[in-house]
Amino acid sequence: MNFTNNALENKETHKSMHDAESKTLFDSESVKRRIKKRVIIDKAAKKVFSLSTVFALLILSILLYRILADSYGWLNLRFLKSNLSMNPQRAGIYGVIIGSVLLMTVVIPVTLLLGVSTAIYLEEFSSKGKLQSIIKTNISNLAGVPSVIFGLLGLTVFGRLLNLGSSVLAGGLTLSLLVLPIVVVASQEAIKAVPGYLRDASYAIGATKWTTIKKIVLPAALPGILTGSILSVSRAIGETAPLVVLGIPTLILRIPNSIMDDFTALPIQIYYWTLDTVLTAEYANLAAATIVVLLVLLFLMNSIAIFIRNKFQRRY
């Protein structure tokens, strides 16, 4: 009895002491309130910030939904197999797809050859000096040049100077220069990731530098290089501005046979059809259907890139 009393008393005094202390130093109630407020603000901020991300996702789904809705009923086998026409009911994109495919047959070998060679030079041959840093800065700045400027370069150099006009070759070379920085940077990363001991082992059994690069470094870096190249090609396939600047005519009815022919490609056709919706409303549906084809193509390419990265890339 006495004991509990004592304890109570003790508690009492403790409390009063605590009260006295808090009165002099800080008001515990207001501190509690402040902490509560801070926690509430923190939680609210988290909600608000997450909304931004949700907004981006929402836009993405609206965009995809709108395009699918617009293309509904227009995207069918006939659309893929017939050629361009002024009549929206009869128009198809067979020739346009061929144009894009031909374009890629120029872009892929050119960017691979030039991009990988540049990366090999920068990582394996160049000494860490001024020249190397100039080339590196130059490549990162080239990556920031607006694509329409590359169009002007292509128009002057390939279109007029080399007299290629608005052929597949002129377009392909222009796009190659545009996406080259992507391949270079990706290949550099891939080559850098090949550990030094593999090279040392190769040298130790008497291989020369070129043999080492050919037989050891490149095979080990291949998945990374391929991933970067596919991403760059998918950038090139969707690029419009440089090709429009090259002066590709609006309506090309002839299906291109070789890389010297005039052509039209998926993004250009989307552009012209979108512009012409003022004249014929159905062109919007054709544009949407072409966009679906383009997006499916991009999706496939990116999936392949991710597959290669996950399946073949080794971590040393």
Add this chain to the structure above:
Amino acid sequence: MGKPFNTRDIIIRNVSSGKTKRSEKYVPSFFFMAASLSIITSIGIVLTLVFDAYHFFSKIPLRQVFGTKLAPLSPTPSFGILPLINGTIITSIIAMFVAVPIGLTAAIFLSEFASENTRKTLKPIMEMLAGIPTIVYGFFAYSFVTPLLMQLIPNLGAKNALSPGIVMGIMIIPLVTSLSEDAMNAVPNSIREGALALGSTKLEVTLRVIVPAAFSGIISSFILAVSRAVGETMIVAIASGSSKKFTLDITESMQTMTAYIVEFTSGDAGSGTIGYYSLYAVGLILFAFTLFMNLLAQYISRRYREEY
């Protein structure tokens, strides 16, 4: 039992045959040539732009160039460049009003608040936004966003600066998000934990510790975003139209520098006319501006980066 290998002979044969030697000698120079192509490309860009822009500037007085009257195809052509610069700046400002707040808060969410799993699912989807070709955004702006805005703003033109500005902002969000997030991720965890241990909430840690520490990276992501917006072509070419009027009214059509280049080349710009050369003058200004922005972004992120 075959003849035993004689390693010494093989080495001597290989070395003296000259075959290896030759490839060892020429291979590096081939790679060097490939690498120098990137420099040649840059030089080529500068030379083409400067040469043809020179034709333009030598024929048109500077007072006219920096005027507000742009009428390249009229019988008495006038080449005032200010309407284009005005259109570029206004659409870019609208884009930044969309991209900066949403991009930055999304980056803060992904880097500081989201769980590892949420991040792993959300980030690739954000990157999908970045992978969509700009022509698709152009179609989206023209066929969806503009009609939507027309219901809210009755006097909005079918071609206007507002809709492509907004869509351009949406296009840039992933750029701002991923670069800012990288900058915030680079702030070491010890600093984060130190601030948390002092009793800060996550929001306080973010705003008072992480964002200031990552500030240079965040700012340079904004600058790169401006550079992207200025250089963006297809969205504005489709949805902003080709009015060459000098106006500050965002509900009206205005033309950007990029859209001018696209419009003029897809029409019939005969080589050698002043209109043709004006493309290169506009291109030169565009190139100089984006190059300046990119260099500035690199400088800021290098110069003001906090090293931990």
